[in-house]
Amino acid sequence: MDTFGRHVVCELSGCDMGSLVDVESIRGAMVDAARVAKAEVREAVFHQFFPQGIAGVSGVVVLSESHISIHTWPERKYAAIDVYTCGTQTDPHAACEYLAKALGALNWVMTFIERGIPQANGQYAHVVLSEQDALAPAI
């Protein structure tokens, strides 16, 4: 596997509260998001919290190509997700959009990080791109 990958960090706002507490539904959406990204699921782990408020969920799907994570705050209708997939054949942005729709998000912000970029000195770097720059068509 090439070291190059794209890591999308995304805040989802205005989500459906019920979707953010349902751990089995979230697990299904995360596995489906991996398929949408053209990635392969290797492991999945989810944890439901029972604080004084409404129970949030944290979970991660480990992929052959890296991972997808989610953390939910149902009472805020907010979820923090990140999708990191290596290689150039995968589509982490499509996975983010799929999750946004699955959770009923009304708004989101995304930042893209291109990771594992080999440098001449044998070191590896990353580059941060806005959603606009990352998704602009190549000229």
Place this chain on the structure above:
Amino acid sequence: MDTFGRHVVCELSGCDMGSLVDVESIRGAMVDAARVAKAEVREAVFHQFFPQGIAGVSGVVVLSESHISIHTWPERKYAAIDVYTCGTQTDPHAACEYLAKALGALNWVMTFIERGIPQANGQYAHVVLSEQDALAPAI
């Protein structure tokens, strides 16, 4: 749990090759890194790959405060890690530094993302900071 969190995305270069293939050693370092970050481990999942080259490891520790992930490329002496911890009492940077040392990294680059920042319109945003800006002492 407050929605605010800090997410450190880090490339580790020049790591010790042996450290990047040893899944049990990596699992121990990740759990120790959570302790260093003042975070609490809830779940841990690791997967070792057996490609044609040297076997890399992917793994995630789910925390009460979010997660720590790692993906290793032993033949490149490279590891991609990210540490995301919510709240203001945790220290994701300390966890990154701990992992860099545990894996024998010679160089690293880090980007900090402050996540889950509530906006006036009920939406949530994030802000990207360089390592230099993120670690500058408050004036």
